[in-house]
Amino acid sequence: MNKRGWLRWCPDEVVSSVAEIDPAKLKQQGIQAVLLDLDNTLVPWQRLDVPDGVRQWIEAMKGAGLRLCLVSNTRRRRRLEILAKELGVAYVPKAFKPRRYGLRQALERLKATPQQAVMIGDQIFTDVWGGNRMGMRTILVMPMARHEFLGTKVSRLLERILLWAYRRSGALKQTAGTERTI
Template sequence: MVSQFKPTWMVTNIYDLTPKQLRENGVRAVLTDLDNTLIAWNNPDGTPELRHWLTLLELAGIRVIVVSNNSRARVDRAVAPFNLPYIHRALKPLSWGLRRALRRWHLRRDEVIMVGDQLLTDVWSAHHTGIRSVLVKPILKSDAWITKGNRVLEKVVMWRLRHDYPELTWQEDLNERKAH
């Protein structure tokens, strides 16, 4: 059961994913969570680092698509300055939102990754959609109230994952070593 929460990779920060690494792993599109993965949950304006990362991926022809459980208004407000496509109300941990993104942008499972900061939503939904996942550390140590309960359960799941899979460690990039 705990294997359903095991990420393909664990990378410290989404901005550490370079176009070169992504291409080497056959990635044409990055599906990403919004809050505490792409932007801080309490700062919808993003950072210069985010803008730079998005520009690098765009120049490399790698699409970035936000897949968020947030409302249309929240996601639209956050991604509008970056002109990013998105799926709102994705219903993660269900696979509905990820499957919808695959269909809408005509993507195959083997050419995308799902990046997120939560095992119980982002990684689980990627696993059940049949796509690779990248767990990143949350941008902020604090969370919106709705996420706090997940973090408690996540600590238990991570403890079990590390017990069952001792090779599961934080990496600097995708090429360092797969968690599988």
């Protein structure tokens, strides 16, 4: 199910926040391992406080028997470590997504094949592209905060154009509540 051409950046699904992702549905799809981006997916950029809704969602995911690993490009390793410990999940630092190396490490840690895994993140050119390159399922979430790295703001414009084009071509289903931003 490797995606080719311009579809290499197309997520399987778009949701407005992780809390919308149903653990039971992932299990039905044969998913066992969940690779999670950190910044703007689980916590607002550079912050240390995980919102209650996200915490509860992570507990529900674990409760369903899913194995979780944070896969982050952040340079602040200590922060990643603290958050991973607090949430009780594995982590891979310096993942350099969309490179495959960090994602492979996460799969090894969770003892899963790409077919049994999903990559969840807020950026098309790191999270979704990386997951698609591995042949994993990919879910794009709307970024938690608008405050972010300048380079990211630039790629947001391209993301918006791509999502519009994917929806228009039918490659991506319309999902209520996700049309607005990015």
